[in-house]
Amino acid sequence: MPEVETDKNHTDVNGDESAQSRLFLKGxxxxxxxxxxxxxxxxEDGIIKQLGQxxxxxxxxxxxxxxxxxxIPGGIDPHTHMQLPFMxxxxxxxxxxxxxxxxxxxxxxxxxxxxxxxxxxLLDAYEKWRGWADAKVxxxxxxxxxxxxxxxxxxxxxxxxxKEKGVNSFKVxxxxxxxxxxxxxxxxxVFRKCSELGAVSMVHAENGHLIDIKSKELVSQGITGPEAHxxxxxxxxxxxxxxxxxxxxxQANAPxxxxxxxxxxxxxxVANERRKGxxxxxxxxxxxxxxxxxxxxNKCWRHAAGHVMGPPLRPDPSTPGYLMDLLAxxxxxxSATDNCTFNADQKAIGKDDFRSIPNGVNGVEDRMSIIWxxxxxxxxxxxxxxxxxxxxxxxxxxNLYPKKGRVAVGSDADIVIWDPNEKRTISAKTHHQAVDFNxxxxxxxxxxxxxxxxxGQVVLDEGQLKVTQGLGRFIETPCNxxxxxxxxxxxxxxxxxxxVEREDYTGPVIEVMHEVLANKVQSANPITPNSPESFHNxxxxxxxxxxxxxxxxxxxAQFDDDKPRRxxxxxxxxxxxxxxxxx
Ligand SMILES: NC(=O)NCCC(=O)O
Ligand SMILES: [Zn+2]
Numbered sequence: 001m002p003e004v005e006t007d008k009n010h011t012d013v014n015g016d017e018s019a020q021s022r023l024f025l026k027g028x029x030x031x032x033x034x035x036x037x038x039x040x041x042x043x044e045d046g047i048i049k050q051l052g053q054x055x056x057x058x059x060x061x062x063x064x065x066x067x068x069x070x071x072i073p074g075g076i077d078p079h080t081h082m083q084l085p086f087m088x089x090x091x092x093x094x095x096x097x098x099x100x101x102x103x104x105x106x107x108x109x110x111x112x113x114x115x116x117x118x119x120x121x122l123l124d125a126y127e128k129w130r131g132w133a134d135a136k137v138x139x140x141x142x143x144x145x146x147x148x149x150x151x152x153x154x155x156x157x158x159x160x161x162x163k164e165k166g167v168n169s170f171k172v173x174x175x176x177x178x179x180x181x182x183x184x185x186x187x188x189x190v191f192r193k194c195s196e197l198g199a200v201s202m203v204h205a206e207n208g209h210l211i212d213i214k215s216k217e218l219v220s221q222g223i224t225g226p227e228a229h230x231x232x233x234x235x236x237x238x239x240x241x242x243x244x245x246x247x248x249x250x251q252a253n254a255p256x257x258x259x260x261x262x263x264x265x266x267x268x269x270v271a272n273e274r275r276k277g278x279x280x281x282x283x284x285x286x287x288x289x290x291x292x293x294x295x296x297x298n299k300c301w302r303h304a305a306g307h308v309m310g311p312p313l314r315p316d317p318s319t320p321g322y323l324m325d326l327l328a329x330x331x332x333x334x335s336a337t338d339n340c341t342f343n344a345d346q347k348a349i350g351k352d353d354f355r356s357i358p359n360g361v362n363g364v365e366d367r368m369s370i371i372w373x374x375x376x377x378x379x380x381x382x383x384x385x386x387x388x389x390x391x392x393x394x395x396x397x398x399n400l401y402p403k404k405g406r407v408a409v410g411s412d413a414d415i416v417i418w419d420p421n422e423k424r425t426i427s428a429k430t431h432h433q434a435v436d437f438n439x440x441x442x443x444x445x446x447x448x449x450x451x452x453x454x455x456g457q458v459v460l461d462e463g464q465l466k467v468t469q470g471l472g473r474f475i476e477t478p479c480n481x482x483x484x485x486x487x488x489x490x491x492x493x494x495x496x497x498x499x500v501e502r503e504d505y506t507g508p509v510i511e512v513m514h515e516v517l518a519n520k521v522q523s524a525n526p527i528t529p530n531s532p533e534s535f536h537n538x539x540x541x542x543x544x545x546x547x548x549x550x551x552x553x554x555x556x557a558q559f560d561d562d563k564p565r566r567x568x569x570x571x572x573x574x575x576x577x578x579x580x581x582x583x
Contacts, residue, residue: 021045024057028066030407033388043413046456051409066417072387073405074108074414075368078394079259079336082112087358092341095136097434100467101365103459104432106449108139108414115146122157137472139454144169150186155193162197166476170194171202174241181208191252198480201249202257205241206311215355226304227296228354230312238311239265246273246280253492255279255484260338262288262311264322271331279487282332284323286367289374291439292317305347306437310359324374327389328381335371335389337363341435361439365431372447399481413456422448
């Protein structure tokens with residue numbers, strides 16, 4: 001694919017101005033997440049102005065023939081790490097090469113992560129990322145912010161980021177012990193803050209303590225190659241953390257977005273909890289859908305290390321197909337890439353010890369084609385679902401919809417003319433990413449973008465990539481996405497804790513052993529709360545335990561089993577957990 005590169009101060013526009021700002025896409029089939037129909041599209045000044053048949057178009061528009069092709073919303077990749085400083089080096093793809101590659105593959109917006117060290121101001125980190133990205137991005141972008149430490153200052157800065165800086169999502173890490181990892185109680189505080197702000201809580205779910213212990217054990221046994229990267233963090237290490245994160249978020253009444261669901265068992269956790277009514281969204285990666293972890297056992301060190309990412313690809317070769325089933329059936333909601341690339345010489349930092357191999361792989365360029373090939377061509381999903389998982393659902397979750405994620409009048413002209421039958425073979429030799437390796441090397445995929453339009457500009461044009469550095473815009477993501485928060489807010493109102501009005505206890509009270517109190521040793525009685533707050537959300541209404549809250553076990557002993565209950569109440573579908581149980 002030949003390229004023309006410019007920067008926004010020296011835009012090398014071919015043809016006259018109006019032909020560039022006015023486009024007429026003729027004869028294609030529109031595919032949105034909920035319907036398909038034949039219509040022409042008229043675009044002016046970066047916005048879709050008209051959609052339908054027999055449109056009356058102003059003069060000077062460039063016509064693009066889309067007959068026999070699909071017109072889809074440009075892809076949104078909600079998980080990238082362009083030029084991330086990480087594990088002693090910096091990701092090879094920066095905001096220029098990364099977004100150029102995104103556009104080449106049909107992705108017209110990325111959401112990258114601000115992730116800085118513990119102790120660094122979130123606002124300073126945000127400004128640093130804006131400084132890197134604004135001048136380089138070829139397509140629109142937004143930012144999530146990683147919360148790697150917790151304090152009052154962090155809480156205040158989260159608020160400023162939401163109210164003044166266009167951020168609506170925060171990620172915590174349960175892995176990367178001593179670097180990014182947060183303990184459960186801090187995670188709870190972050191999730192509560194997100195809920196208060198109407199922001200999306202996100203989590204990297206792997207048990208960082210276990211990874212630390214198991215990786216030391218493996219090294220002490222002399223297992224130091226890339227295979228140990230998977231061995232120290234098998235599926236259950238991901239599944240346990242996934243379950244724990246969902247529990248903590250539910251207790252905080254926060255919606256939760258789980259980045260990179262990489263294993264069957266973690267996927268099952270997400271699916272089960274969604275069926276119980278939890279507001280949780282799971283993200284599948286192009287890597288996890290398109291390849292597997294058998295590569296870690298490859299004899300070539302570079303090949304094996306080239307696949308190292310966290311959580312790892314799984315050695316069970318049926319995993320990609322299983323994750324695709326979950327994505328097709330709405331158990332997982334979104335696809336992304338976690339694009340975070342490192343060249344061979346960067347991966348080689350860990351040549352003698354897998355723990356030092358920089359984690360991360362490519363995907364931003366190939367995601368759309370991988371999902372078309374493995375999802376749509378396999379018959380697992382239809383084109384509407386393809387649009388939902390590559391674009392619309394991310395737009396809805398991060399409150400960009402319908403400006404992004406839809407082909408409709410008034411939406412941004414981020415559009416791809418997609419040829420479902422065209423094919424290409426993926427290779428590091430021909431891709432647009434800066435990295436020297438591609439985890440999908442040699443794979444032939446059907447589903448290829450013929451034209452890519454970003455913000456009304458044709459950037460992939462009859463096979464020629466014509467990107468403009470700095471043309472992309474920072475897109476603010478407002479808080480309180482209805483798609484995410486509407487159920488959460490209703491539950492909040494329904495489940496307010498209520499105290500039980502009762503007369504004061506007037507009987508005798510035993511003498512407290514002061515030395516025990518001084519040592520803060522608590523009663524061994526498991527049903528005695530450590531502090532009054534421990535039960536703050538275990539409300540009872542009218543003398544009956546509020547079963548709408550999931551802090552209660554639905555079976556087995558309860559702390560107040562000795563108390564009389566009111567007659568059975570049937571709750572068909574309580575918020576936070578569907579059940580037909582009687583109590
Ligand atoms: N995922 C990965 O391997 N690298 C990027 C950093 C992260 O998201 O954990
Ligand atoms: Zn990531």
